Amino acid sequence: MDKLLFGTAGIPSSAKGSGTEGGIKEVKNLGLDAMELEFVRSINITKQKAPDVKEAAEKNNVVLTCHAPYFINLNSLEKAKLKASIGRILNSAKIANLCGAWSVCFHPGFYQKSTKEETYERIKNAIKEISETLKKENNGIWLRPETTGKETQFGNVDELLEISEELDNVMPCVDFAHFHARTNGKYNSYKEFSEILEKIEKKLGKRGLENMHIHITGIAYGEKGEKHHLNLDDSDLKYKELIKALKDFKVKGIVISESPNIEEDALLMKKEYSK
Numbered sequence: 001m002d003k004l005l006f007g008t009a010g011i012p013s014s015a016k017g018s019g020t021e022g023g024i025k026e027v028k029n030l031g032l033d034a035m036e037l038e039f040v041r042s043i044n045i046t047k048q049k050a051p052d053v054k055e056a057a058e059k060n061n062v063v064l065t066c067h068a069p070y071f072i073n074l075n076s077l078e079k080a081k082l083k084a085s086i087g088r089i090l091n092s093a094k095i096a097n098l099c100g101a102w103s104v105c106f107h108p109g110f111y112q113k114s115t116k117e118e119t120y121e122r123i124k125n126a127i128k129e130i131s132e133t134l135k136k137e138n139n140g141i142w143l144r145p146e147t148t149g150k151e152t153q154f155g156n157v158d159e160l161l162e163i164s165e166e167l168d169n170v171m172p173c174v175d176f177a178h179f180h181a182r183t184n185g186k187y188n189s190y191k192e193f194s195e196i197l198e199k200i201e202k203k204l205g206k207r208g209l210e211n212m213h214i215h216i217t218g219i220a221y222g223e224k225g226e227k228h229h230l231n232l233d234d235s236d237l238k239y240k241e242l243i244k245a246l247k248d249f250k251v252k253g254i255v256i257s258e259s260p261n262i263e264e265d266a267l268l269m270k271k272e273y274s275k
């Protein structure tokens with residue numbers, strides 16, 4: 001990526017009913033640059049349909065990312081569940097790649113009764129297996145374990161940066177709202193946002209800042225972390241300070257708005273960034 005692009009988590013509300021290609025066209029009409037394919041409940045694009053999506057994205061100059069299903073736990077001790085989780089990420093990556101997508105993110109899993117170390121090893125090995133399979137299939141999509149919104153979920157920034165450093169084709173998906181929710185309200189100032197970006201640069205170098213898949217949304221939270229998403233203006237997230245930090249660190253890649261109003265907050269952030 002040679003700049004920072006802004007887009008929607010899924011089909012914009014203003015294009016509802018017109019399918020993925022209609023959504024891509026609407027993203028372009030709205031003046032946005034990217035769209036995330038939401039496979040969170042199911043992988044809802046077929047192998048046969050994917051080339052049409054790719055064509056629409058290319059024609060409209062819209063970059064696609066993908067969010068794999070929520071039902072994933074790479075730390076599951078049950079073999080069948082682990083296998084199904086790996087399969088869901090692989091299938092998402094396969095279809096997303098056929099759609100011409102740049103990046104696929106997923107929530108890696110839960111600590112459950114495991115220690116942090118055991119969880120790290122198990123999840124890293126599973127992601128390694130996925131990464132190696134994609135390499136064999138000549139699938140160059142970026143694999144993005146996401147920073148998660150609850151303390152019970154694996155995926156703080158240190159864990160994800162460690163995995164990204166160890167494995168090829170793996171970079172974190174950085175969800176700033178999740179940081180904020182996971183810590184019950186911290187990570188909400190220019191200084192704290194900058195600390196995250198500094199950490200990324202320290203571990204992965206400039207390429208870490210120039211290859212970012214970012215999620216931003218307003219968020220409701222409590223002691224247990226994330227509750228639900230909110231529009232930015234209805235939330236306490238200091239998104240203007242966040243956008244300023246992204247600008248000052250010359251971050252490149254894609255910012256996806258996951259707010260309930262989808263495109264409105266994507267446009268709000270893009271406008272703030274362009275000021």
Ligand SMILES: [Zn+2]
Pocket residue numbers: 067106107146
């Ligand atoms: Zn997510």
